[in-house]
Amino acid sequence: MDDERAVVLPRRLDVATSADVRASLHAALDGGTGDLVIDLRDVEVVDAAGLGVLVGARRRAIDSGRAVVLLSTPLRVRRLLGATHLARLFVIDDGFGVATDPGEPDVLAGMGPVEPPAPPAPPVWGSGADVG
Secondary structure: OOHHHOEEOOOEEOOOOHHHHHHHHHHHHHHOOOOEEEEOOOOOEEOHHHHHHHHHHHHHHHHOOOOEEEEOOOHHHHHHHHHOOOHHHOEEEOOOOOEEOOOOOOOEOOEOOOOOOOOOOOOOOOOOOOOO
């Protein structure tokens, strides 16, 4: 992955930074060719506005026949993308040359499928001595 052309995001990807990040991503899409590579290695905080910026950049990239590659995505951000079912929209590159392509099952380190809790066990009735 060529991170020379990657857009490096700030520590926070939230309502306070979303306008600037959006402008940077749009400029990269308008001025470049090939996939849009977004380096998330420094990102610590993401909110709904930040997720919206990523989804908007993806929509804009798809409209021009390009993909969005999320590079060096921290585990907490990968978990958020997985929990919101957005991970499947992006190519996620782990920084070691292994990428998860859109359409593949969401595989997040340390997170298996979520199972519903088991129903409570039925009460065990005693001999009646404990009934008052």
